[in-house]
Amino acid sequence: MTHELGNLGTYDEAEVKWSLGRACADLGKTEEARSWWRESAAILHNLSLISAAEKLDIETSVAPRTPEIILRNM
Numbered sequence: 001m002t003h004e005l006g007n008l009g010t011y012d013e014a015e016v017k018w019s020l021g022r023a024c025a026d027l028g029k030t031e032e033a034r035s036w037w038r039e040s041a042a043i044l045h046n047l048s049l050i051s052a053a054e055k056l057d058i059e060t061s062v063a064p065r066t067p068e069i070i071l072r073n074m
Contacts, residue, residue, distance in 0.1 A: 011069075014043035018070050026064065037064055044069065 007013045021036030041058040042049040049069045050058075058064040 009043055009046065011047060011049065011073075014040045014047070014049075015070055015073065018066065020065075030055070030062065033050075034062070041067070 003048070007016075017036045017040035021033040021040065024030075024033035024036060038059050041050065041055045041064075044067060045052065045055040048066050054067060
């Protein structure tokens with residue numbers, strides 16, 4: 001859906017991917033959730049919305065904390 005709307009690489013895409021990760025985690029699909037979260041973190045980092053340390057934490061954590069930028073925009 002984000003591809004059709006032209007939102008590739010935007011904050012909106014990162015937020016959608018983070019939400020998909022949460023939904024997958026809620027369904028017990030941990031690896032799929034982590035994949036969505038890593039994609040979201042990459043976008044947020046590319047947009048300079050999270051630090052390299054925050055990105056690394058998301059990439060290595062089983063259940064990462066939601067980035068502050070997403071919490072503020074929910």
